[in-house]
Amino acid sequence: MGWWVLHVDMDQFIAAVEIRRRPELRGLPVVVGGSGDPTKPRQVVATASYEAREFGVHSGMPVRAAYKKCPEAVFLPSDPAAYDAASTEVMDTLRAFPVVVEVWGWDECFVGASTDDPEGLAAELRAAVVERTGLTCSIGIGDNKTRAKLATTFAKQPQSHATAFEGAGAGAPGVYRLTAENWREVMDHRPVRELWGIGSRMERNLQELGLQTVADLAAADVEVLRERFGPKMGAWYAALGRGLGDTEVTDVPREPVSRSREETFERDLVEPSEVAAELRRIAVEVTRDVVAEGRSIQRVWVKVRFTSFFTPIKSRKLPAITQDPEVIAATALALLDKFELRRPVRLLGVRVEFAVPAP
Numbered sequence: 001m002g003w004w005v006l007h008v009d010m011d012q013f014i015a016a017v018e019i020r021r022r023p024e025l026r027g028l029p030v031v032v033g034g035s036g037d038p039t040k041p042r043q044v045v046a047t048a049s050y051e052a053r054e055f056g057v058h059s060g061m062p063v064r065a066a067y068k069k070c071p072e073a074v075f076l077p078s079d080p081a082a083y084d085a086a087s088t089e090v091m092d093t094l095r096a097f098p099v100v101v102e103v104w105g106w107d108e109c110f111v112g113a114s115t116d117d118p119e120g121l122a123a124e125l126r127a128a129v130v131e132r133t134g135l136t137c138s139i140g141i142g143d144n145k146t147r148a149k150l151a152t153t154f155a156k157q158p159q160s161h162a163t164a165f166e167g168a169g170a171g172a173p174g175v176y177r178l179t180a181e182n183w184r185e186v187m188d189h190r191p192v193r194e195l196w197g198i199g200s201r202m203e204r205n206l207q208e209l210g211l212q213t214v215a216d217l218a219a220a221d222v223e224v225l226r227e228r229f230g231p232k233m234g235a236w237y238a239a240l241g242r243g244l245g246d247t248e249v250t251d252v253p254r255e256p257v258s259r260s261r262e263e264t265f266e267r268d269l270v271e272p273s274e275v276a277a278e279l280r281r282i283a284v285e286v287t288r289d290v291v292a293e294g295r296s297i298q299r300v301w302v303k304v305r306f307t308s309f310f311t312p313i314k315s316r317k318l319p320a321i322t323q324d325p326e327v328i329a330a331t332a333l334a335l336l337d338k339f340e341l342r343r344p345v346r347l348l349g350v351r352v353e354f355a356v357p358a359p
Helices: 013-021 063-069 080-095 118-133 145-155 159-165 183-187 200-208 214-218 222-229 231-241 272-292 325-336
Strands: 002-010 030-032 074-076 100-105 108-115 137-142 175-178 258-269 297-306 313-322 345-354
Touching: 002 080, 002 118, 002 145, 013 030, 013 080, 030 063, 063 074, 080 100, 080 108, 080 118, 108 118, 118 137, 118 175, 137 145, 145 175, 145 183, 175 183, 183 214, 214 231, 222 231, 258 272, 258 297, 272 297, 272 325, 272 345, 297 325, 313 325, 325 345
Parallel strands: 030 074, 137 175
Antiparallel strands: 002 108, 002 137, 100 108, 258 345, 297 313, 297 345
């Protein structure tokens, strides 16, 4: 009996929940985001069904842009309460098995299990989720979280493609195994961007060091990486290139360390007094949310997104821990003074970091 880490990733989760309660939408391009009205500005796609993705629609893009790409799609408003309830159904289904479930969001979790047949367990989990919730998922199998998470990428590929990638990892449809045994065969030739946690900016940073592929990163001098990215992150990137990662799976909920509120305005804010008034309102609202949870605040961040999409962020540690909305609002406004408000503002955000309770 070995210890295995499985990464469970729901398929087109938000769209699937909407289709579950409206079966007539099955097979149609469905786009979920904002109010569901594609004519309104400043709304973002939360998810798109696979049919909508074939038209180039993807999460994070403006709803208006999605409408231009696929005007025949069904546009629906976001319903977080429904997605939260559906996620609970899925996680409770997984917890019915003798496994440890570590929730990472509505649509994904890690599952830790002692088994001599991880593919068999993955098949049982997938079947149970379908039977009890009507939703489908893909499962990556690994000997740690890094490899399990990446394995899910291959599990989501059509089976013919997954087999073509590397037969050593391909299992049943919707399941893929990635371990130390086949890591180099599967990953060495791939660009570093395909690694978990490396985005376009970090890819450019690594390329400046001559690190193009996963194999390059795995063979990189750790001291060079530490000098460029710091002692902690440099060592982490070196380990990532070799597929190393955490093997612990815990069902203890992760404690939040901060809370934020941000708002994209339907009309750009031009006057500095208007920007200040909206920022003050957001700061007070997020503080009241935090105080209602019985928490205190020790640091404040302010985010400003201009119409050019330039999005600077500034922060300040408070001289004393507080729960006073007026203190947070005043700090946010003091930070706002550090921004050059020469262009219209389309988004404002405030994030507050919780004070760590004394032992």
